[in-house]
Amino acid sequence: MFSSMRRFTGAADKDAARHEQAERALRLLGEYERHSSGWFWETDRTGRLTYVSDKVAKVLDTPEAPAIGSMLTDLFVIDSDSPDTERTLGFHLSSRTSFSDYSVRPARDDQEECWWSISGRPQLDEMGRFRGFIGNGSDLTEKRKAEAEINRLALFDGLTGLANRQRMRLSLSQTLAESSAYRVTSLLLLDLDRFKAVNDTLGHQTGDALLKQVGQRLLRAVGERGLVGRLGGDEFEVILPSEGNRERLAQLSRAIINSLSQPYFIAGSSISIGCSVGIAIAPDDGNDAVTLTRSADLALYAAKSDGRGVHRFYDEKMLTGAQSRKRLEDDLRTALAQDQLHVAYQPVVATEDARIVGFEALVRWTHPARGAVSPAEFIPVAEECGLIESIGEWVLRTACKEAAQWPGDVRVAVNVSPIQFANPALPAIVTNALAQSGLAANRLELEITEGVFLNESDASDRMFASLKGIGVRLALDDFGTGYSSLGYLKKAPFDKIKIDQSFVRGAVVPGNRNAAIIKAIVMLAETLGMETTAEGLEVQDEIDLIRELGCSHVQGYVYGKPMDAGEAGQLLQAEGGAAKPSGFKVSRAQRVKMLRRAMLDVGDARGEVRILNMSTTGAMIDGIEFPGDVNGYEVKIELLDGQMFAAKLRWAKGGRAGLEFAEPFDMARLRPTSKILRKTG
Missing domain, CATH: 3.20.20.450 (EAL domain)
Structure with missing residues (x-):
């Protein structure tokens, strides 16, 4: 009797221990599910979810269809861009094969961005019969956000939010690689004029605020036509796929220059800067990123050399000029050393x-x-x-x-x-x-x-x-x-x-x-x-x-x-x-060469002469002989049709003479007339 009692007591103790162990396991499981990124799931033989941790169920549930009872493949969308994703969830469920660390997100479109990593394996009963899948998952949302931020920082400018130098280089290379010989791509390089003065006098904080506004204006000016990026400092770039029309490019460049040249209002100050633009068009100016960028840079150099605030298209002469400057630079280094x-x-x-x-x-x-x-x-x-x-x-x-x-x-x-x-x-x-x-x-x-x-x-x-x-x-x-x-x-x-x-x-x-x-x-x-x-x-x-x-x-x-x-x-x-002057004693106004008929009054006589050159103060004429000393002799000459102007003769020799006008003549008043001699024969 006592032996039977001992056996009963021992069995009860074991059951109690197992029960306590099971409860402890459930508590630990619940604690793990509530306070960690991990969770669990289970399906039946048909692939319908029979269990999923509460925190994931809350994300997957919809008023029309709770997660429990829904097909696993209907609840998750697999990340097709994941490099380790070779087969779909449906394949593994139907073939009853294990899978590991697949990146998935909820199939619902109304959810905030949420990513998980899930793994699963087929589950068999005591008889070896398939019962469904069992598996676990972990939250990848923060990891994916961190990766996205890293990617953003790697490809976007942290100050303006525009594409950075690396992304612009990759985009340009990809665009040129995808373009056929008949498809053009244009590249605009921009450099701000007088930005350094703003940065140095008003401080980097103001300079940064200015660059942000420049980026915004540039985005508005370009719109959907191309990709806008900041290369660093005050340098910007625009890639325009499928655009090679020079007139449209010129119009866009003028619009950019005009927009960026309007006053900026920052911290109570009105700031004015300018912009220069260099333009290169592929494939004529380069069919790879390096060559096209070099061509645009040479065009930008020409724009800045021509007074800034303008745009210039690349020309082969620019490369010749750059090579000449490089040779001159090398020779100058040698000159300084020798x-x-x-x-x-x-x-x-x-x-x-x-x-x-x-x-x-x-x-x-x-x-x-x-x-x-x-x-x-x-x-x-x-x-x-x-x-x-x-x-x-x-x-x-x-x-x-x-x-x-x-x-x-x-x-x-x-x-x-x-x-x-x-x-x-x-x-x-x-x-x-x-x-x-x-x-x-x-x-x-x-x-x-x-x-x-x-x-x-x-x-x-x-x-x-x-x-x-x-x-x-x-x-x-x-x-x-x-x-x-x-x-x-x-x-x-x-x-x-x-x-x-x-x-x-x-x-x-x-x-x-x-x-x-x-x-x-x-x-x-x-x-x-x-x-x-x-x-x-x-x-x-x-x-x-x-x-x-x-x-x-x-x-x-x-x-x-x-x-x-x-x-x-x-x-x-x-x-x-003591210094002694040399050279000409009297200044002469700049003379303009011409061949123009005019009437000349000398006393009571009138005749036709030719004006060979002329300035605001006088003229040289041809076609009349004057005897003796004529210096100071007063005459009148027809400088405009029907209008005579007083002058004095200063010299005469060999059928030519020099006149000094009584009053300065406005050269802008000259207009082509029928009396201009035409070359014949």
Whole structure:
């Protein structure tokens, strides 16, 4: 009896233990399902769901059809892009084969993005008969979102949201690969004008806000026609598949330039920038991404060289020009290394006593094969390739060393490029050049162009203060031709303003306004306690005018072309440094060649002559003989149909004569008439 009781008690204890174990398993399972990303599922023999964890059921259930009882294949959509997905769920269910880590999402379209990884295997009973599938799953949503974000960051610009350089490169390569020989693709490269000045003066935060607005405007301008991307900095790109019509591309480019050039309002400031566009069309301008991008880049370079704010199409000549610039760059590097450069000095003369008070140092290059290379050709190349600082420092040191050998207090002026000016080491370089040469600081004049004020900032003010602290003089070069306002003259400590030669030329010609402009600049400089130098004088009568207008100094071919340091020293020794003018004595207005019939009245007689050339102040005629000295003889000539104008004869020889008009004539009034001679035969 007691033995039977023990057996019964033992069996009960085992049942209780199994029950407790089962409950514990259910609790642990429930805990796992509620608080982890994992879940479980089960189907019957037909593939209908008989069990699924609650958190997944809530996603799959619909009012019309709960998840339990629905076909597994109706509840999930498999990720066809998954590289490890070789067969469908339906295949595995029908073939009763296991599957592992398939990426699926709910078949319902009204659900938020949700992804799972599921695995399953067939389930058999004790007799080996198929009962259905059993499996597990895990939540992939956050992982997929993270992967999508990584992909977005890899292919999209984080600031503007536009496609980034990598995506644009991939898209362009794919577009060109898919295009046949008869299908065109156009590429637009864009570069913002004056963006760096905004970034430097208003800060990167404002610059970033500006770039965002640029991206938005660019998207609106392009619309659905193409893919817009930002390559970095202030560079943007547009890919236009199946578009090669040059007129439509030109219209789009003008629309982009106009849109991006409208004022931007950021943090209470109105900001204006510009845009240049380069255009290349495949396959003519390149049938692969590298070649087409290079062509568009060359077109963009041409647009910026042509004054910015314009668009340019690629042309084969641009490649030739780029190759020529590259050769020039290589030769320039060699020239700097092999001392092929030299410094020439042009006299600066005081208008008061016509004595040489200084020289401007000008870099010159004699190429071993090409001969003399113009600074207008090699200086821009030096600025682009980063050689301008090395060349500028070499000129500075050479000029200080050679000027130290000149007598007295004669100064030397050296040009400083905006790139050099932006270098914080410039004051140290200047100080070292003065120390090594022994030249007094007040004998060195640094000429700075208005270009430095495009990046006007506290750093600019500190640079001016540092240079003045050394004791050198500062001159504002090419005044009136830059982009800045007069505001900087209030605080920039210049000792001299150099009036650009474009204002000097033609100043003595009657009716020209340049003289009034020069007078205004002189008065401004005198008010600010600055000297003035008029540049580019070539004719002697310009000297008298410049002196009358109040300029303190003049510079130009009229007092000598640039010379080497030895010749400059000899010129200073000769006659105590007095400067002697040379060349033409009287300026002449620009003459226009023509062949035009006109009536000429000489006293009571009238005859027909031919006008060979003409300017605002006079003309040369042909077809009449004048005996003896005719200088000052008054005549009338028909410059316009039926209209006679008073003039004086100044010379006559060999059937030709020179006339000086009594009053300046407006050349714009000339129109083609029937009296213009036509070539025959």
